[in-house]
Amino acid sequence: MSACGAESGLISIEQALALISSHTQALAIEQLALHSALNRYLAEDLYSSIDLPLFAQSAVDGYALCSNGTVEIGCQFELLGEIKAGQCSELQLKQGQAIRIFTGAQIPEGTTTIARQEIIKIIENQKIELTETLKLHADTRDQGEEIAVGQCLAQRGQQLSVGAIAALSMAGIQQVRVFQYPKIAVVITGDEVAVNVEDLASGKIFDANAPLIQTWFQQNNQKVEIFHVADTEHAVKTLLQDLAKDHDVILTTGGVSVGDYDFIRPVTLNLGFEQIFWKVKQKPGKPMFFAKQERPQKAPCYLLGLPGNPAAVYVGMQIYTATLIQALQGQAHDLKWFNAVLKHDLKADARDRFLRMTAQFEQATLTVNSLSKQQSHMLTNLMQANCLVRIIAGQTPKAGQIVQGIFI
Known part of the structure; x- marks a missing residue:
């Protein structure tokens, strides 16, 4: 086994994740239109101000009937008219009467059951006849059977999926209070990164880390700003100092180990960041670095330093960046093993x-x-x-x- 696993100062994966969660505070709350809140995390519980359904309605295209008991095959009813979805009728059905009704339409007073159109035969003189025996209350949607006024629809911390947004919209919710997304800067270090094909002749390589990180956040419905920095202490210090002023998260790749040109950690500490941890007992991604800077009248700035190798960056995004982003959204992130x-x-x-x-x-x-x-x-x-x-x-x-x- 490799001796580097026995290096002193390494912390476990669980310790690193716990430190990220415990040292990260949730961002401020903002109000958004519901349709703009996909993937956001709710900052408060939501309660229904209406019943769903709003009123008793038909579950099928058919006929609303009024009968004192079970409706037997061959029973006939007087047909009074029709009610479409979106209409309401002041008609009150009496024993032996029926009205044509469509799916979702409000059931008139006096209705005891609904007969789907497939079991109805129309006969002369505005009458209908049942071709099957029918129980009372068939194919009826009761008012409030799905949601009652005052019922909790969604809880604080719930992520708004497509389905959740649809369900809340049906309940009349139009605005939601959610945790803000962080403002994120991504810093790609390394003089070896090629800008174009011609650079490859001088020993440089194409950059996979910037597209990897950018599309990872894009998949999570978030935007980032990408910066490339030269491997000099002055360049790293100037950029990080500037980014820390107005970014919630600085995500770096490379420059966090102990090489001659690894400036991220020493520069970060010199800028007043507090080191939360450095080096995790894992492969790939051992020299993981996490630090925090308190800012007056602002939320803290967090710096997560990922190693430079792209596989380590990928692991870091899936495990550690995900934990940090969720903590900023007020979530305790548990990896779903x-x-x-x-x-x-x-x-x-x-x-x-x-x-x-x-x-x-x-x-x-x-x-x-x-x-x-x-x-x-x-x-x-x-x-x-x-x-x-x-x-x-x-x-x-x-x-x-x-x-x-x-x-x-």
């Missing part, structure tokens, strides 16, 4: 590992297969991977063993 059967043996390592794998069901059992090219500078297996599987330090997992992972 699944259990699965490992399909093959794995070697041991001194650090916990996050391996890119494929998960699939085989005869109702969830199984996972590791992919090749797991080195931290490689990303091509993300074309196939749909999960990150955690392998605990020191373990030598065997085929058939239960392991834990998160879907990506």
Whole structure:
């Protein structure tokens, strides 16, 4: 096993996540139109001011009937007219009377049951006849059967999905109070990053980290500002000092280890940030760095320093950035681990590992297969991977063993 796993000062993944959650305060609250609040987190409970349905209504296209008892096959009713959805009628049905009604229309007073149109035969002289026996209260939607006035519709901290927005809209909610999204700056360090194809001839490489981070936030309905900075202490200090003034989060890639050109951590500390943790016992992504700067009359600025290798950045986004962003939204982020059967043996390592794998069901059992090219500078297996599987330090997992992972 690698000796670097025994390095002093490393904290566990659980400790790092707990420190992010405990040192991060939720952002301010803002009011948005409901249709603009997709994926936002509610800052208050929401209660219904109406009943749903608003009134008793028909569940089918058919006929509202008035009868004192069970409606037998062959029973006839006098047909008075019709009610469309969106209309209401002051008509009051009496025994033996019926009215044509459509799905969602308000049921007239005196209705005892609804007969769907498929079991009705129209006969002469404005009369209808049942072709099946019908119970009372059939195909009737009662007022308030889904939601009653004063009922809690959604709770503080709930994320607004498409379905939640639709349900709240049906209940007449038009405005919601939610936690603000953070203003995020992404700083890509490294003189080796190529701007164009011609730069490749001088030993530079294309940047995967900026598109990775930008699209990760885009997938989560958030925007970021991307900055590239040269590997000099002055350039790093000037940029970070400026960004810390009006950004809630500074997310950096590279420059957090102990190399001659790793300036992110020392510059951050010199700017007055408090180090919350540095170095996590994991692979990839050991030199993870998290710091916080208090600002007068503003919420704190948080800096999360990710390693420079793109696989480490990807893991950092899925595990740590997600935790930070949710904490800023007033959420305690619990990783949603699944259990699965490992399909093959794995070697041991001194650090916990996050391996890119494929998960699939085989005869109702969830199984996972590791992919090749797991080195931290490689990303091509993300074309196939749909999960990150955690392998605990020191373990030598065997085929058939239960392991834990998160879907990506």
